Amino acid sequence: MLEGLVSQESLSLNSMDMSVLERLKWVQQQQQQLQQVVSQSSNNSPELLQILQFHGSNNDELLQSSFSQFQMFGSGFGPNYNMGFGPPHEAMDECISRTSSCHMEPVDTIEVLLKTGEENRAIALKNKRKPEVKTREEEKIEKKIKVEAETESSIKGKSNMRNTEASSDTSKETSKGASEIQKLDYIHVRARRGQATDRHSLAERARREKISKKMKYLQDIVPGCNKVTGKAGMLDEIINYVQCLQRQVEFLSMKLAVLNPELELAVEDVSVKQFQAYFTNVAASKQSIMVDVPLFPLDQQGSLDLSAINPNQTTSIEAPSTSWETQSQSLYNTSSLGFQY
Amino acid sequence: MVESLFPSIENTGESSRRKKPRISETAEAEIEARRVNEESLKRWKTNRVQQIYACKLVEALRRVRQRSSTTSNNETDKLVSGAAREIRDTADRVLAASARGTTRWSRAILASRVRAKLKKHRKAKKSTGNCKSRKGLTETNRIKLPAVERKLKILGRLVPGCRKVSVPNLLDEATDYIAALEMQVQAMEALAELLTAAAPRTTLTGT
Numbered sequence: 001m002l003e004g005l006v007s008q009e010s011l012s013l014n015s016m017d018m019s020v021l022e023r024l025k026w027v028q029q030q031q032q033q034l035q036q037v038v039s040q041s042s043n044n045s046p047e048l049l050q051i052l053q054f055h056g057s058n059n060d061e062l063l064q065s066s067f068s069q070f071q072m073f074g075s076g077f078g079p080n081y082n083m084g085f086g087p088p089h090e091a092m093d094e095c096i097s098r099t100s101s102c103h104m105e106p107v108d109t110i111e112v113l114l115k116t117g118e119e120n121r122a123i124a125l126k127n128k129r130k131p132e133v134k135t136r137e138e139e140k141i142e143k144k145i146k147v148e149a150e151t152e153s154s155i156k157g158k159s160n161m162r163n164t165e166a167s168s169d170t171s172k173e174t175s176k177g178a179s180e181i182q183k184l185d186y187i188h189v190r191a192r193r194g195q196a197t198d199r200h201s202l203a204e205r206a207r208r209e210k211i212s213k214k215m216k217y218l219q220d221i222v223p224g225c226n227k228v229t230g231k232a233g234m235l236d237e238i239i240n241y242v243q244c245l246q247r248q249v250e251f252l253s254m255k256l257a258v259l260n261p262e263l264e265l266a267v268e269d270v271s272v273k274q275f276q277a278y279f280t281n282v283a284a285s286k287q288s289i290m291v292d293v294p295l296f297p298l299d300q301q302g303s304l305d306l307s308a309i310n311p312n313q314t315t316s317i318e319a320p321s322t323s324w325e326t327q328s329q330s331l332y333n334t335s336s337l338g339f340q341y
Numbered sequence: 342m343v344e345s346l347f348p349s350i351e352n353t354g355e356s357s358r359r360k361k362p363r364i365s366e367t368a369e370a371e372i373e374a375r376r377v378n379e380e381s382l383k384r385w386k387t388n389r390v391q392q393i394y395a396c397k398l399v400e401a402l403r404r405v406r407q408r409s410s411t412t413s414n415n416e417t418d419k420l421v422s423g424a425a426r427e428i429r430d431t432a433d434r435v436l437a438a439s440a441r442g443t444t445r446w447s448r449a450i451l452a453s454r455v456r457a458k459l460k461k462h463r464k465a466k467k468s469t470g471n472c473k474s475r476k477g478l479t480e481t482n483r484i485k486l487p488a489v490e491r492k493l494k495i496l497g498r499l500v501p502g503c504r505k506v507s508v509p510n511l512l513d514e515a516t517d518y519i520a521a522l523e524m525q526v527q528a529m530e531a532l533a534e535l536l537t538a539a540a541p542r543t544t545l546t547g548t
Binding site: 007011207210211214215217218221222232235238239241242243245246248249250252253254255256257258259 | 350421422425426428430432433488489492495496499500508512513515516518519520522524525529530532533534537
């Protein structure tokens, strides 16, 4: 009975001209069938319930043994069932190449659904997540197949990139329904429950997730961004920080302009180690300073090992003219009053 | 001279960054994107920093010496600000050069110098005329954009050369630019501190 239904509808699934309504109907039927099947088998096997409630453990061997137990109780599926559950172990770890093909053979459709269902569950278990209610998983499967059919029929170029990024982004999240499905050619997008699965919303979602990921990177690098939530606040902080940094550069360049005459005389003082040491000191104390007083950070840095600097090795590169030297020294004297605090 | 002090350390992260393909359609796109961001944070914290410092040292040195030798003694304040501007521009340029043209803002900084030199030869009247027309446009087309987009525009104005860049690219550029600016500030601070430490001694010995 089941096979008959399946064969009829799966053929229609193969043709890409199938309308959405038809597809929905088919999927709902599959859902119902699955529910029946699973409820049947769950009546028979307490182990299935055990598997369903199995969570938190990452033990693949245990899973394998539980799957083999499940196989024994899945008597209604005959020899094909074993094939389906032959390598759940590998399927968990690697790409699910099974889902690549367009053609779903009539007998194997339920298998596919079951197998993907099991794999989803396995992946879910692997991700240390409480397994969802059966219906939710089936709905996911339904959407996955929908999306599969869509992606396979569409132009591969752009949508693949988007799907790639979308699913790869969703795979990083720990939200419900996100699982990583990798393929050689392109990646299927996993739609979450209650979300639209048409091309446009998928693309939108992929784009939004890309942007939010980049905002997270910025959040890490800009100090004080963690306290603010929302894009606007974070952007405010980022703008403020960039302006601070630019102002600092200007101030430092002014300072260097004043100090430049000493540059020649002191140029040989700098050695690799000293500079590196300075950098580590600065880097450590920098973050705390940046937020509070952007304009004059140098005044707050008390911990500089200037004692390490050896001023004795002074070599004049070019002998500066005396007039120029006096001029610059006067400059330094006048402006040093303004700079030092 | 100074470069001999610093061994030329090739940044391994940067070479791997060059191998990164421009358009990736596979699942590696996500990994690439993550690597780009992490690298942009890391590469501004390596030994290349010291190379940058060395180059800046030499260049700012020459520049200020040239300018101060030509200008007169009277304009002390202008000299300082002019020299400061020069040093800042030099520092920015060296920073951009060290980015090896991988980022948009670095290319914009390097290109702006060429453009500035060309503009110098042109008349000033032309530029003011353009400014006015631009202002008129913005007045009439004032539509209140949503807050986020407004801020993104401001950010685009801050990062050089990123006014009409898409949002994800702008965020990438901003990340790299912030990392680079941080490194620049550190280098200049170090330099300034070393000079202030050395200065009192030299002035003492000089006079």
